Amino acid sequence: MTSHRVVIALGGNAMTGADGSATPEAQRNAIREAAGHIAEVVASGVQVVLTHGNGPQVGNLLVKNEMAAHVVPPVPLDWNVAQTQATIAFTLADELDAALEARGLPQRSAGLVTRTLVDVDDPGFREPSKPVGRFLPREEAERFVSLGQIWEDRGEKGWRRVVASPEPKSVVDSPAIHALAAAGFVVVCAGGGGIPVADDGRDGPGLRGVEAVIDKDLTAAILATELDADTLVIATDVPNVMVDFGTPSQRPLGRLTVAEIREHAAAGQFARGSMGPKVEAALRFVEGGGSAGGRRRAVITSLEHIADAVSRDDAGTVLTR
Numbered sequence: 001m002t003s004h005r006v007v008i009a010l011g012g013n014a015m016t017g018a019d020g021s022a023t024p025e026a027q028r029n030a031i032r033e034a035a036g037h038i039a040e041v042v043a044s045g046v047q048v049v050l051t052h053g054n055g056p057q058v059g060n061l062l063v064k065n066e067m068a069a070h071v072v073p074p075v076p077l078d079w080n081v082a083q084t085q086a087t088i089a090f091t092l093a094d095e096l097d098a099a100l101e102a103r104g105l106p107q108r109s110a111g112l113v114t115r116t117l118v119d120v121d122d123p124g125f126r127e128p129s130k131p132v133g134r135f136l137p138r139e140e141a142e143r144f145v146s147l148g149q150i151w152e153d154r155g156e157k158g159w160r161r162v163v164a165s166p167e168p169k170s171v172v173d174s175p176a177i178h179a180l181a182a183a184g185f186v187v188v189c190a191g192g193g194g195i196p197v198a199d200d201g202r203d204g205p206g207l208r209g210v211e212a213v214i215d216k217d218l219t220a221a222i223l224a225t226e227l228d229a230d231t232l233v234i235a236t237d238v239p240n241v242m243v244d245f246g247t248p249s250q251r252p253l254g255r256l257t258v259a260e261i262r263e264h265a266a267a268g269q270f271a272r273g274s275m276g277p278k279v280e281a282a283l284r285f286v287e288g289g290g291s292a293g294g295r296r297r298a299v300i301t302s303l304e305h306i307a308d309a310v311s312r313d314d315a316g317t318v319l320t321r
Contacts, residue, residue, distance in 0.1 A: 005181065005229040006041065006310050009220035009281075010034060010052040011236055014303055015088060022056050028091055033303075035095035038186070039103055040307035047181050049227060050092065053216045054192035057084040062133035062161070066144065074147060077132075077163055078195050078209030085113050085191035092188045100186070110185040115172040116194025116219050118212060122166035130165035130213055164212040168193060168219045172207065174226040181227065193219040217281035221298075225288045232285045232298040233309050233316075234278045239302045241279065241317040243269045255318040258286055275300075282319045296321070 014034050017026035042048050058080050065074035075083075089111030096109040124130075128150050141151040141159035151159045171177070171190055180187045193214030197207040217234055224232040240252035243264055253261070261279060270276040282298035299309040301316025308315035 005047040005049070005227060006231045006233060007049045007051065007220055007224035007227065007229045008038065008041065008233045008235060008306060009217055010050065010303070014235060014237075015052065016056050022060055027057075028095070031088075031091050032095045032099075035092065035099040037303055037306050038096060039099035039105065041310050042100060042105060042107055042186055043103055044307065044311055046310060047184075049177060049181050049187045049189065049223070049229070050096075051190040051216060051220050051223060052088055052092070052188070052192070054081065054084040054088060057088065058192065058213070059133050066133070066136070066140070069143065069147070074144070076209065077211045077213065078197070081192045081195045081213065082113060082209075085195065086111070088191050089113070089188045096186055096188070107184055107186055110180050110187055112173060112176060112180065112187060112189040114177070114190040114194050115197045115207065116190065116214055116222075117169045117172055117207070118166040118196050118198050118210065118214065119169060120198045120200050120210070122164070124164040124166040124212070125210075128162045128164045130163050131160045132163055132213060133161050135160050164210075165215065166196065166212055168214050168222050171219065171223045171226055172197065174223060177223070178227055190216070190219050190223050192216055215277050215281075217277045218284070221281040221285040221288070224285050230295060230297070231310060232282065232296075233306050234281060234298070234300045235303045235306055236275075236278060236300060237302060239305055239316060241270070241275055241300050245269075245271075253317045255313060255320070258283060258319065258321055261319055286319050286321055 015027050015030050016022045061080045093109040093111045100107050135158035137158050145151050149161055151161050154160050171194060177187050177189050193216040196210050196212040196214050198210050200208050242250050242252055244250045265279060270279045278300050282300060285298050286296050298319045299316045301309045305315050
């Protein structure tokens, strides 16, 4: 099967070394490998919009905030997301352009710093629960509590910052993304789920950044819907979603309907902190859009299989209506 527009969501760990190293060289090498696989998708003749995680990169910036807090004020979390978006986007753009040119393809890439709308009344703001950054001893954590951050005692490991993780409502900049994609660019956008913004009602209408992180796969589902994509590909570190994971009866899932994968989810097959959000994002994309959604498909698979996931129905875990 072929698609005219595909949204690919890369995990943040796809942009670090195999051992988790996040040196600039390790990140660029990992991004170069990812760019080769993405270029294969572009070569198949579809429009590609690319989004990505940024967990390791934001974690590094938070450490820098902590270590330099006595010299310069820590910047808010939405600024951290924006900074990592820009860094990853320009690096991906460089490596993508090189990979496209090496294959004799005329397309080039464009990176867009992207905002995602959230609701200031989202329950996630009342009860921040998403852990970010590193563990610290209590006395060091208290320094950041005094700056307005929320930290929790996590036992023997120490204290860890927790932040809000509200539901994404829409991608503010999707019209610009659509225009770039329609003009032939491979668009890198909505990194880390997008910069969280909300209309907080202060000083009249208008959007402001908020202290939060957004699940990048859930944002990818909204982005794919708003761009009227045919296929959402969620790239992870395994070729298929597994059921009965870690047991002798574990098995990979292939092509499934919404009803079938919801049965597995209801049985607790997908961990909340790992595969759960990916499955939920795939479901939301395929189910969204009413009758037109019948042609939509979502695929969860490993990075090296994303080209097959776009062109075939037997690669990865494929979800359809």
